[in-house]
Amino acid sequence: MTATATSSAATTQQDLSSTSAVRRLSTGDRGMDLCIPRSSRPGLGSAREMSEKDRLWPGRVRRTGREQLRTWGLDILCEPVELCLSELVTNAMRYGRGPVVGVRLYRTASCLVIEVTDGSPDRPVLSAAGPYEESGRGLALVAAIAESWGVSDDGTCTWCRLSVPEEQL
Structure with a gap:
């Protein structure tokens, strides 16, 4: 699979791993904007089934997010951002219906x-997983870590906002 990466300066080939590519719509000072192809076919079997390829994406997105935070000098936020990225991308891969998953990470003046x-x-849906359940805690973790979170009116986009420490502004 070939992926095209574009930035404000030029178009280049971009790989996030040696086996799968992603279209990097933009990265840099403005932020990270990824378009990830899903290989799981929605509507077949359990909503929790994910292909082996799709299981690899949350880790790849975490690493790319970490690189973006380092570009901004926000290493202090790596752990909470990586966790939120991982949980939201996993949910999108697991329950999404579209052929791609879009991921944006951007910075405003304070978040x-x-x-x-x-x-x-x-x-x-934010749910409370029982003590013996192996899943169902991801969105609760995002809600606990992020300053705020929500879903777009059409339900297709889940977002969260994390504060930038005052000394990093």
């Missing part, structure tokens, strides 16, 4: 915003 689109109008 970082993560947006993940998945093509599904089904709104995610």
Whole structure:
């Protein structure tokens, strides 16, 4: 699979791993904007089934997010941002309906915003997983870590906002 990467300066080939490519719509001072192809076919089997390729994407996106934060000099936010990226991308890969998952990470004057689109109008629900359940805590973790979170009116985009420490402004 070939992916095209564009930035404000030039168009280049970009790989996030040796086996899969992603279209990097933009990166740099403005932020990170990724378009990830899904290999799982929505609507077949359990909504929780993910292909082996799709299981690799949350880790790749975490690493790319970490690189972006380092570009901005915001290493202090790596752990919370990586966790939010991982949980939101995993949910999008697992429950999304579209052929791609979009991931945006950008900085405003006082915060970082993560947006993940998945093509599904089904709104995610914050649930309380039982002590013996192996999943169901991701969105609760995002809610606990982020300053705020929500879902677009059409249900296709889940977002969260994290404050930038005052000394980093």
